[in-house]
Amino acid sequence: MGKGNNPASERRGKVFLVGAGPGDPELLTVKAQRLISQAALILHDDLVAPAILALAAPHAEVANVGKRFGAKGATQAEINKRMIAAARRGLEVVRLKGGDPGIFGRLAEEIDALETAGVPFEVVPGVTAGIAAAASLGVSLTDRRKAARVVVVTNHLAHSEATPESTDWRGLIREDSTLVIYMPGHDFAALRDQLLAAGCPLDMPAAIVSRASLPDQRYRFITAGELDGLPPIDSPAVLLVGRSLDRAQRRANSSAALALDEAEFILSSLEA
């Protein structure tokens, strides 16, 4: 549809596809904070923290369109329809997603829908959960001495696929890579087997981080071989795997040696 033939777009409605960051309101970008406080309509995922939604203007409509909103197929169509309708009424819409919208945020489908509808949009990047998790542990995902690359994957491909399939771990396990696994799920025994089958050494350092940057963040350092001993964890969670975790793991273990309840995750605090 040509712009000249679309009177709706002349009302200057627009959709901002915004990353909300990992959860701490201070880890919003300045731009996200501004857009949230200005938007007429905010459509947000489940995982966006209440403290972030509290930044919305008093007159704004704030709606949870996360997974609990309804059946999966209906939800995406409904989200698209609602964004498009509001923008055509001339509104500024913020579509707010946890972390960065372009990393496992189902951004592509929404861009496709907006573009097909001829609705102006802008993507506002955010701090993605894996990067926030690493920062909270004092881990550098790359390390000139140990990690030349970072591989970002999910263990939850079946999440919204018509045909469930499992992650292909071949080629992902390398001594010089840091692996950042989003949505690691709860079956850590199966994940351990898959990683080891793909060549991951038993002693490869790993860390599970739950609710990175939030007040109830928890983490635990382990090795790949110990993954099957992990207790259930709160969402969202990220699993980091790689030699780049070496030093932070030693640091955590030496503090934890003082008094550690092995059944509990460790409340994150990096104060030296």
Place this chain on the structure above:
Amino acid sequence: MGKGNNPASERRGKVFLVGAGPGDPELLTVKAQRLISQAALILHDDLVAPAILALAAPHAEVANVGKRFGAKGATQAEINKRMIAAARRGLEVVRLKGGDPGIFGRLAEEIDALETAGVPFEVVPGVTAGIAAAASLGVSLTDRRKAARVVVVTNHLAHSEATPESTDWRGLIREDSTLVIYMPGHDFAALRDQLLAAGCPLDMPAAIVSRASLPDQRYRFITAGELDGLPPIDSPAVLLVGRSLDRAQRRANSSAALALDEAEFILSSLEA
């Protein structure tokens, strides 16, 4: 060194290793903005934008410790020494790095030095350049239909290594991966040959993005096979490669068909 024996640490000096984001001051996190405005000493890399440094307090000392500061070996030691000395004097120090400090930011060396010195530190994550570049083009780095993983690499391993070595591209080229190449360098013909030798199809979509999020951002969509035709680009630059770029590439090509000076990069604007 035990904390009880270290009177310096009781003065509460601290080093914040802070991501400055891709360049646009609005893509700072709220926390980074606050810390920059509060710090007594800011030690920043070359690539941090002047508009961001302008947020420093009037009384703050702001020093460029980037590559132009001196010889490479001396620089890292000098940065470490300066951070540690200032923290021991009880100051709040912001060590400000472009993008996210944990992605090709030489964070690990600085954490090691701070930890060895017993100086408290905290890592504040930022929006990394590759994520900002994708957002600026309206590209989702993952796509349930096309891209199950994101691989973040640099083409510039020799950057600060004693022994130059080249990036190992084996296993990186897959139909279902998006490749984010930091510091792609200027020898795009060699990079093209390496990617193709690793199995990259000639028609694989790619985009070079220079100075993502800054007013002088430029980008160009190409294919892997056309990489050798790229003109020199301004730093920092990021090269994105993958099927996840398909739709944005078609969008750009259809706008560019109107009037495109092929010798110039396209000034980034996503307005639909």
